[in-house]
Amino acid sequence: MTAPRVGRTAIALAVSLVGSAATLAALAGGAAWAAPLPEPGYGLPRDVSVDGHRIDHLLYFTLGAITVVFAVVAALLVWSLARHNREHPALYSHGNGRSIAVVVGAVAALLVGVDGYLFVHTLGDMRSTFWNFPRAEAAEGAVRIEVNAHQWSWDARYPGADGKFGTPDDVVTLDDVRVPVGVPVVVQLASTDVIHSMYLPNFRVKQDAVPGTVTRLTFRAKVPGEYEIACAQHCGANHYKMRGVLTVLAPQAFREWLAEAGEDARRAYDPEDAEAHWGWEWRTEP
Amino acid sequence: MLGATLGRGAASGLPAPDVPDLKAYRLRPSEEEVTSYVGMVIFLGSWAMMFAALFFAYAVVRVRAPGWPPPDQPPLPILLPGLNTAVIAASSAAVAFAVRAHALGRHRRAARALGLGAGLGALFLALQAVVWAGLWRDGFLPSGGPYPSAFYALTAFHALHVLVGLAALGVLAIRAPSPRGLSRSAVRLWGMFWHFVGAVWGALYVALYLL
Amino acid sequence: MSTIAQVLAEASQPIHPPPTSFWRRYVFSTDHKVIARQFLWAGLLFLLLGGTLAMLIRWQWAFPYRPVPALGRLLFGSSGGVIGPATYQHLFTTHGLVMIFFAVTPVLIGCFGNFLIPLMIGARDMAFPRLNMYSLWTFLLSQLLVLASFLTDLGSAGAGWTTFPPLSTNVGMPGLGQTLVVAAIFVTGVSSTMGAINYVTTVIRMRAPGMGYLRLPLTVWGLWLTAILNALFVPVLGSAALLLLLDRNFGTQFFIAGASAVRGGGDPILFQHLFWIFGHPEVYILILPAWGILGDVLAIFARKPHHWYKGTVWAMVLVTVLSAMVYGHHMFVTGMSPLLGEGFMLFTLLISAPSMVVVLNWVATLWRGSLRFDTPMLFALATVFVFGVGGLTGLFLADISMDLYLHDTMFVVGHFHFTMAAASFIGAMTGVYFWFPKLFGRSLDERLGRAHFWFTFVGITAVFAGQLVVGWAGQQRRLFDPFQYTFIQGLRGLNQWTSYAAFALFAGQFLFVWNFFKTLFGKAAPAGANPWEATTLEWTETSSPPPFHNFDRIPEVVRGPHELSNPEVRRLTGRDYAGQAEVLPGGGEPGRAAAGV
């Protein structure tokens, strides 16, 4: 009659074990996405930004357009290579009104249809989004970050609770930028040695960091996860190693992280440590 | 070297038509002289682009600077360089005179004028050296930021051109007296070069010292 | 019987006796034909060097951290034949510089410019033969400086061919190597300027009687416009290099800024302006001669006049004029003012129009021709294709928004390899195969030529397409080990296959080397004056190779450059072509029977 009791405890134990194992597994599973994933296939990297599709649209439009142009012209060429060979008697013509009209017409069509389309759309996208910093900063809950690029890493600085840069509660990170989903992120870039270029493949944006000036970059994240910060401008022997991680968090998670990190920062603040005080007054007009 | 290269002004070998106005006839350029003239014009145009780029660089660093001249640095002297402007202008005039004299076959006169031009050119360099020495003593060094950088780069680069022109004028002055000593276009082309160098100085003086 | 015009021309360009001493003849020669051959040798040797450097780049991307076979121990013995990050930056920097300034430029401009301009316009020599010689020797000096830079202990230049400061100053690249290379750029600039002055003057002043501007062969148009661009913009590069040298060696502060500046500070972007004001015209400097060569070669091998000659000429002129107004498209992400950026974008999109006219005119020239597929024609046709790809990919980059993503990725590298490393390079190859008989009196072997062609065409397309695809997927350029990035790891295989294609391409080039030497020193039969039945003066009015004085009698030009398949001419001469200076039996100039297309 003890056996059943043993059995019951055994079952309870097993259940609890399985349960905890499951939760661990779940956590592990949760941790699994917490690292930049390699991109599937050869196409564009996953677009995880709100506005990246504008650029992708133009990329695919141009790809389609030039494929058609290339195919048509190549077809003409191949045709005349195949048919108009030694046996074919050459036509004596320096070009006449009609043939010239065909050339000019084709060029005009391409200029208006392709170049024109690209110009208009790019103008719109740049003005409305990619280079529209006042609008981004004015947006509700916009996140401001100062990034100092140097050989060969990315220092990021958040204003902390007081919303001001260069104060004890600034959150400073190394090669680790965190942003919330949905809201505009405005980055002000500087460099202390050579020119670098902050490049976010999954967000389709890029901006040089130039010594002696502050440049700006803005984007909006859409999908939580970890993505890569790449350096696009050759900046010395270890240019290839200048890799950071950009973590996109749910708004709540981001707020918690920032508050926590702000606390740590205030505790760890050391006025003597000049190295740590590279921040600058946020530039409204750089 | 350039003038020597371009200036192969042999007469065109055409039979001389008997024209009333002998002076005009003497000044009539041969085919080869026109060619070398065109070459020199293109060369100067091209070299002007180089100086244009230098001036552009000067303008950019100046516009970016908070103040000009920066508060902690001495203003440049105006008088001595101003005098220098007059010197190089006079030198240009002398050379212009020499060119015409030589073209008309007055070789001794041409030689004297060339000598004078060269002398004034040397004086220009001497005064320039004085200016540099003075500033240097005041601790105005190229490493002191964009302001001295621009000043030394432009003036030194210009001085190099003066040096080249000077050497050429010297050689011409020595060769000029003998009737067959020089081709017409050798004198003419080096003259053009010299005027060019003078003009650049004018621009330099205004941009660097006055503005 | 020679006309007054010819007498005058003869008078101003008398025949000089050829020099007798060995040195004056083959070394310190002022004969434009000798100088052209010297430029060809200098260029081809550095082409080999640049190609070898490219192979090292490709090796690194195919097999990172693995010792380079054969060459490795020799070059990087200290690291056991493995390419290190520091070495890698020297590799791509010198590869780019060597290819652009010291390989393609001397072949395309130094060799063909020198050889063809006087011969095609009917002159006895350049306007300034001695200046021409100085240009060659300053160029050789610059090549020596580059070679010397490899021997310095910190290695050669490493700041990229664009040499952007502050990286290219002592802040980023201490050591003599970078200095020597910047000096080399300055010196080669001086050489180019001298050459340009000579070319421009020669075309303006030395054209044979009757050779009006609109009768110039398109090759001459291309070379002339290139020379004009050189004369105008190489000096700008010169001053950039000069200021950079001052920053490196005399402590000035034009380009050093921020924390790396002692105080105040200069402007790194200033250098980029100066560089690209030169840099964009430079890319047209490299393509215009190729365009010109194609214009003539396609017409001659299609046995059909070039379609809308005037249109092509004006298109090339327009490109030349616009070339300096688009340079900002290299600087979209440097933080330039939006308005400026938009302006540059507009001009960049506009400049593609004349280029399209040029390409479509080629197609129209081939259309309904009677094509002959000799090796020069094969290379010419390949050039049309690859330029099409290269040019069209330029449209992506012309747009600021797409450039935000594509800038400094391999897509840019693919774009400019298709335009420059493909179109300019095999455009030059077209010229080599086409004018070899005129240069050396013998024709290159056709069978070897064909083999070389297929290796080159297929190889180049594969390699540079590979670059475009990885660029599209986001891979940045100038990465010692791209696979540090997880988002690039999926491209490992593609990068490796691209490398295999590159090795095949390189191997294929030795068919050309072999062909070259075999023809030169073997016992090939003399080519004859006009093996291709061409129409321009260098073929119709003089022997192969031409005598020291080029033309026994300075020709008088009576018609345009491509009088091919004119029925009237065939009736009078039984041939399908008439030379530019050929006086037809009965002296009658056949009316341009503008038979409908």
Ligand code: HEA
């Ligand atoms: C020979 C050299 C060459 C040529 C001709 C071109 C031609 C063009 N280039 Fe290119 N370019 C370079 C060499 C060249 N380029 C180099 C070296 C760089 C990079 C430097 C560096 O950063 O290291 C560069 C970089 C570069 C950039 C900067 C990219 C970046 O850094 O982010 C841009 C942006 O606008 C650009 C645009 C263009 C455009 C619009 C053209 C136009 O002129 C193209 C016009 C041509 C066409 C539109 C094609 C027309 C053809 C058809 C219509 C038919 C085709 C079909 C068939 C033939 C079958 N180029």
Ligand code: HEA
């Ligand atoms: C005209 C210029 C030119 C040419 C021809 C080439 C040719 C090639 N290039 Fe180059 N390349 C550049 C200009 C050129 N390139 C520039 C400007 C850069 C940018 C550098 C920078 O980022 O700063 C670059 C960068 C560059 C990169 C990117 C490096 C990086 O970003 O990290 C790569 C990688 O694949 C590459 C590959 C190749 C290959 C495989 C070839 C192949 O086509 C090579 C094939 C081999 C040959 C063409 C040689 C054949 C030899 C002969 C025919 C001579 C015969 C001799 C005798 C008869 C005596 N190049």
Ligand code: CUA
């Ligand atoms: Cu930082 Cu590349």
Ligand SMILES: [Cu+2]
């Ligand atoms: Cu460009």
